[in-house]
Amino acid sequence: MKNSIFTFAFFLITLISSLQLTAQNFKDLDKSPMDVAAFPSSYKISDKTVKVIYSRPQLNGRDLVKLAPPEMVWRTGANEAAEITFYKDVIFGGKALKAGTYSLFTIPSFDGDWTVIINSARNVWGSYYYKQDQDVIRVSGKTSTTEENIEAFSMMFDKDMTLKIGWGKTVVSVSIE
DSSP states (O other): OHHHHHHHHHHHHHHHHHHHHHHTTSOOOOSSOEEEEEESOOTTOOOOSEEEEEEOOBOTTOOHHHHSOTTSOBOSSSSBOEEEEESSOEEETTEEEOSEEEEEEEEOOSSSOEEEEEESOOSOBTTTTOOGGGEEEEEEEEEEEEEEEEEEEEEEEOTTOOEEEEEEEEEEEEOBO
């Protein structure tokens, strides 16, 4: 009987220890968590036209110009390059675009409109491996400013399916039809 109790206790302690070790291998919350914006935005509508997956860096008192330098290709968020999926053929910023999944890059400009790039590369970390010859289209994103500071980088689609990219006091808009 003592051997059974000892064996059971040993087994239980081993099981609990292994569960604790497994739990300790989970990563902490990412500082720039992933998010998704889709059109239509309602979760009740499954027939989407477009969806973008991106990571959301925070300003944390830093200057947008240092985080997204002007005239340089930017991953449009943090971590992996933003990934945009069109479930139907669309007109993106006035140019025809076939349904598919693409990387979304931008070239910030702080004295004019931003360049918004749809690129055929997928599963790209940052913009380190960006190749211009993989661009599908480049369009001009209309830049405006907002009174309210957008602390966390954000993307959304308005009621007209216009893609809005916002961070700091900058908002970049690209029409989608």
